[in-house]
Amino acid sequence: MQKRFLFRSLSAALITSFATAALLVPTVYAGEADVYPNKPVRIVVPVAAGGSADKLTRTLADKLSQLWGQSVVVENIAGASGTIGANKVAKAAPDGYTLLQQGEGLTLNAILFRELPYDAKAFTPVIKAVVNPQILVVNPATGIHNFAEYLARAKAKPESISLGLPGNGGIAHVAHEIITQETGAKVNYIPYPGGGPATLDVLGGHTDATLITLAAVTEYVRAGKLRALAVTTAYRSPALPDVPTMAEAGLPGFSVESWQGYFAPSGTPSAIVEKINRDIQTVLKTPEVRAKLEDMGFKVAGGKPADLAASLQTEQPKYALAIKTAGISLR
Structure with a gap:
């Protein structure tokens, strides 16, 4: 039997908070950011191993390990539509040593859940890594x-x-x-x-x-x-160029593009957030990584933390309307 979910209330405060989170973190002296990281970094992927988020993060983690001279450990913590893993990061020390891989799921969960286990200001945007x-x-x-x-x-x-x-x-x-x-x-x-x-x-x-x-x-x-x-996108993927878009195949105007990026716990010093952003962009721009991700079907994005915050604000009303119309919710 088809599983249907009734729409509940909208937690817009979570989305709004992302737009200002990068401005609310403490600053640190450049010297402190310069020595980051001086111990292993953990990236939480809030879904099971083997999917696209996992593949992306392991690709980046390998190169960041080389760049930083420190282990970058990928930890899969699945469950509750990603909120269990997200909650682990929300409660981690805001020092840049625990990061969260997430995408539009953060926006969707804020719309779909009546309550979330983490505060509305739990995360600081770091970077939108790819779209797909x-x-x-x-x-x-x-x-x-x-x-x-x-x-x-x-x-x-x-x-x-x-x-x-x-x-x-x-x-x-x-x-x-x-x-x-x-x-x-x-x-x-x-x-x-x-x-x-x-x-x-x-x-x-x-x-x-x-x-x-x-x-x-x-x-x-x-x-x-x-x-x-x-x-689902308005464009075909270069990785599978023979596969038509849904618009081409019978749904004119249909377009849904997903993305994946990284977040730090709220309160992480801005200089460390900016350093992580710069270093991930450095890795994304290397020909080897770019080619590998594009061959998988990703399109490299990048940009500043503020760009990711703005993106979150833009997509929130679009998905809220779609979810309400479809009648989806999570209990």
Whole structure:
């Protein structure tokens, strides 16, 4: 049976706080930032290992370790749509040694949850690292060859297609609910703690499809183990140029772009936040890393902490409207 979620209240204070968080942290002398880091750094990825967020963070962590001369440890803490991992970082010392990988999930969780385990001013934006499409893929055994056939089956036989969600209330969930609203195509949502396990079950034939960050499944599509139907962005991905956009495949004007970035606990000194930002940008700009990420399906973003804060403010009303219209919420 399809799992549906009722819309609850909007926690807009969390989103608004990101816009000013970078201005509310204490400053430190440049010399203190110069010696950062002088011990291992931990990056919390709030989803299961194996997905796109995990792949991105491990790629960056390896290069940051070399740049800093310190271990950069990636820790996967999945559960509750990323809020368990986020809460760990929110309660960590604000010294730059514990960071959070997150994307639009921070915005979505602020809209979807009645209450969050962390304060509205828990995080300081560091950098938007990449942007990327979501991609709809199916197991070839389903006999579905293109997006039109997918929609036709989901409309003719509602909930006959099982769709693995890489997280309740995530960007994939929101994007597919918009598809449902526009087409009437209904599927049976199966929630997972991340993109890795969601992908494995589609590969194994336990579920029929998933809508997921493109970078999580690029290799499987190229190998023919998964069939790509369409991407959610207004542009095709250079990593899979033959895969049409949903707008091209039957949903004119449809466009959803996701992103992934990094945050520090609120109160982290601005000089350290700026140093982490500069160093991540340095890594992102190296030809080896850029090529690897683009081959996976990511598009390198970058920018200042304030740019990420502004982005959060911009996307909040857009997703709030989409979620309210679709009737999604988390209990």
